[in-house]
Amino acid sequence: MSLIQILIIGSNPPIMETIERLINREGIWKATIAFSNDDALEKLHSTNFKMVLLCAGIDQEKLFKEKLLKLYPNLPVITHYGGGSGLLFAEIYQAIL
Amino acid sequence: MAQTVLHKANTRGVADHGWLKSYQSFSFAGYYNPDRINFGALRVLNDDIVTGGMGFGEHPHDNMEIISIPLEGELQHKDSMGNVATIKAGEIQVMSAGTGIFHSEYNSDKDNPAKFLQIWLFPNQRNVTPRYDQILLENQHKKNEFIQILSPDKDDAGVWIYQNAWFNLAYFDAENSRTYQLHQPGNGVYIFVLKGQIEVNGQLLETRDGFGIWETDAFDIKAVGDAEFLVMEVPMEF
Numbered sequence: 001m002s003l004i005q006i007l008i009i010g011s012n013p014p015i016m017e018t019i020e021r022l023i024n025r026e027g028i029w030k031a032t033i034a035f036s037n038d039d040a041l042e043k044l045h046s047t048n049f050k051m052v053l054l055c056a057g058i059d060q061e062k063l064f065k066e067k068l069l070k071l072y073p074n075l076p077v078i079t080h081y082g083g084g085s086g087l088l089f090a091e092i093y094q095a096i097l
Numbered sequence: 098m099a100q101t102v103l104h105k106a107n108t109r110g111v112a113d114h115g116w117l118k119s120y121q122s123f124s125f126a127g128y129y130n131p132d133r134i135n136f137g138a139l140r141v142l143n144d145d146i147v148t149g150g151m152g153f154g155e156h157p158h159d160n161m162e163i164i165s166i167p168l169e170g171e172l173q174h175k176d177s178m179g180n181v182a183t184i185k186a187g188e189i190q191v192m193s194a195g196t197g198i199f200h201s202e203y204n205s206d207k208d209n210p211a212k213f214l215q216i217w218l219f220p221n222q223r224n225v226t227p228r229y230d231q232i233l234l235e236n237q238h239k240k241n242e243f244i245q246i247l248s249p250d251k252d253d254a255g256v257w258i259y260q261n262a263w264f265n266l267a268y269f270d271a272e273n274s275r276t277y278q279l280h281q282p283g284n285g286v287y288i289f290v291l292k293g294q295i296e297v298n299g300q301l302l303e304t305r306d307g308f309g310i311w312e313t314d315a316f317d318i319k320a321v322g323d324a325e326f327l328v329m330e331v332p333m334e335f
Contacts, residue, residue, distance in 0.1 A: 010159075012157075012159065012196060012197040014157060014197070014199065015157045015159055015197045018156070018157050055159065056159035056160050056195070056196050056197050056223070056224055057159075057196050057197070057224055058224075061223060061224070079223075080160075081140070081159075081160045081161050081219060082158060082159065082160070082161045082194075082217065083157045083158040083159030083160065083161070083194060083197060083198075084156050084157050084158060085126050086125055086126055086141060086217070087124075087125070087140065087141075087161075087217075089126065089127070089129060090124040090125075090129050090134060093129050093131075094131070094134070
């Protein structure tokens with residue numbers, strides 16, 4: 001079975017690495033990090049992601065979310081809160097279950 | 098007419114990690130219940146017991162207002178902003194995680210558990226500069242009044258956070274009742290009973306029950322016996 005691809009976008013490297021590790025640890029999801037908006041757009045163009053998580057420190061976050069929703073209307077774009085395992089899994093379950 | 102929701106204590110999620118027993122009013126980590134995600138801006142209410150000498154190793158947070166209220170024992174706090182502190186019963190700790198913070202919380206008392214409430218609220222601003230604060234609660238055992246411990250205002254009683262929320266602790270003698278007046282239209286109130294029995298809007302609540310009420314400006318709370326409880330007013334839309 002192929003892994004569900006999740007794009008995580010944010011600018012705080014230690015937190016992004018933690019979120020990546022937490023997602024990948026589940027064994028059914030595969031996280032890909034984008035550290036900038038341009039990086040995210042490039043990755044979205046080349047990979048079929050099932051959802052996007054917007055993490056801390058995104059440039060012009062609100063506008064960027066609107067842009068993503070316009071470009072990919074069927075892609076869940078979720079604003080992530082908490083920076084760790086506390087809310088992460090509920091956010092993913094709510095988006096893709 | 099006021100809307101209400103009742104969360105009986107024994108319907109909460111439970112995580113038992115040996116060193117940590119956590120009773121979770123809303124979905125958290127491995128506990129997922131789509132009907133229990135949040136109450137307005139209140140996203141996490143964990144009733145935690147940490148074994149003596151154990152604790153939460155260093156871990157990150159971002160974009161969340163995190164409030165800890167110790168009920169028994171003490172926790173040693175260290176964070177990536179250089180704060181080192183001990184927090185104990187009678188105090189309240191707040192972290193605005195903002196762009197990101199790492200911290201650890203340990204029960205430094207090897208012989209006794211630490212019991213505390215861990216409460217997370219969605220912030221009204223994302224990506225703020227992280228901050229930490231803790232204060233000793235004043236008037237903490239004043240009876241039959243609402244004792245404000247948190248607000249959005251730096252100059253008001255208690256700690257402040259990036260959200261239009263107000264928290265009050267209350268220690269009521271049996272048969273005492275008071276009216277709680279909400280601060281802001283559109284807010285709701287989540288009441289968590291720490292000890293004893295109270296009645297809210299005709300609903301009997303027992304120890305560790307949670308009760309949400311919204312679409313009202315005010316409501317009465319009556320202690321059935323001696324009771325301690327936490328009143329959390331939060332925006333329902335945020």
